[in-house]
Structures are given as C-alpha cells and as structure tokens.
Amino acid sequence: MKKARLSILAGSCMMLIAAGASAEQYLPELASKTPYKKAYAEMLSFPGWVSKAQGTASPVERVSVEGKSFTVGHMCKPHDCADNQLSVVFNADGTKSWGLLATRSADGEAFNKQLLGNPDNVVEGLLNKSFSDNNPED
Structure with a gap:
C-alpha cells in the first residue's frame, strides 16, 4: 500500500512538472528569462x-519643407558603404x-529598409530623398 501511494505521488509530481513545462507563456515573460533575454x-x-x-x-x-x-545627414558602415x-x-x-537604416539583402540585390523614430510623411520623404541621393544607381 505504501508503494502504491509513493507511485501515485511520484506520478502526480511528474504530471505537475509536465503541466508546468507546457503552460502558456507570454512574450514579456519569456524575453526576460535566460537564454531568451540575450537573444531579445x-x-x-x-x-556599433x-x-x-x-x-x-x-x-x-x-533643408526647409512646408515651413519647417x-x-x-547620411553615413555608412566603414569599408562597407x-x-x-x-x-x-x-x-x-x-x-x-528619425532614421532610415538600409542594409543590403543577402542576395546582393535589394536593400532592406527600416524606418526609425516613426517619421511622418514629410520626414519619411526627406529620409528617402537622402537615401536616393546617396544611391543614384539603386
């Protein structure tokens, strides 16, 4: 009888551990834990x-646009402009x-462009013009 109770207790513990491991997780919790924290x-x-x-x-x-x-400015990675x-x-x-970060894709053809700082249409136009002016062939 004692062995049966121990077996049931051990089985219950294993089920709780398994349930805890498969419990729903959310991004804020996961991103604060190792190893996810570093990757995030x-x-x-x-x-750099x-x-x-x-x-x-x-x-x-x-420059002045619409009275503002x-x-x-424009810069590039040294030795990889x-x-x-x-x-x-x-x-x-x-x-x-606000910014526009442009990195060339692995295939060497198109740029991956990322807007930074949530620019409005006027500022986005200035960013795109700066990029175009510095990349006349693209």
Whole structure:
C-alpha cells in the first residue's frame, strides 16, 4: 500500500512538472528569462557603427519643407558603404530625430529598409530623398 501511494505521488509530481513545462507563456515573460533575454536584446540592438554614430559620412544639409527646418545627414558602415547605410533627419532644434537604416539583402540585390523614430510623411520623404541621393544607381 505504501508503494502504491509513493507511485501515485511520484506520478502526480511528474504530471505537475509536465503541466508546468507546457503552460502558456507570454512574450514579456519569456524575453526576460535566460537564454531568451540575450537573444531579445541582440535583436533590438544596432550595429556599433549605427549606435555610436561612427560611420563614413558627408556633410549634413539644412533643408526647409512646408515651413519647417530640418538637418539631414547620411553615413555608412566603414569599408562597407554599398551595403550598410543610415540616413537621419533632425528637427530644427535637434531634439527629435528619425532614421532610415538600409542594409543590403543577402542576395546582393535589394536593400532592406527600416524606418526609425516613426517619421511622418514629410520626414519619411526627406529620409528617402537622402537615401536616393546617396544611391543614384539603386
């Protein structure tokens, strides 16, 4: 009888462990745990040349659109400008910025473009113009 109780208890424990392992998980919980935490942080980080603004660049331009002034700049990854570029627009007083990160796809043909900072249509137009001006063949 004692062995039967132990077997039932052990089986119950195993079922609880199995149930806990298959319980629903949510992204915020998962992203805060090892090993997911590191992978999540890496996904959100930018390459050093972007996050540290250490790229090859040309002089910035001051432009005015619809009565608003902006400063527009462009840089690229040193020694890999053809495949890794960033255009940035700052508002007139430099307190807000938006970006367009363009990285060439693995097939070497098209750029993958990522808008940064949620630009409006005017700013998005400036970012696209900066990219086009610096990539006349693409």
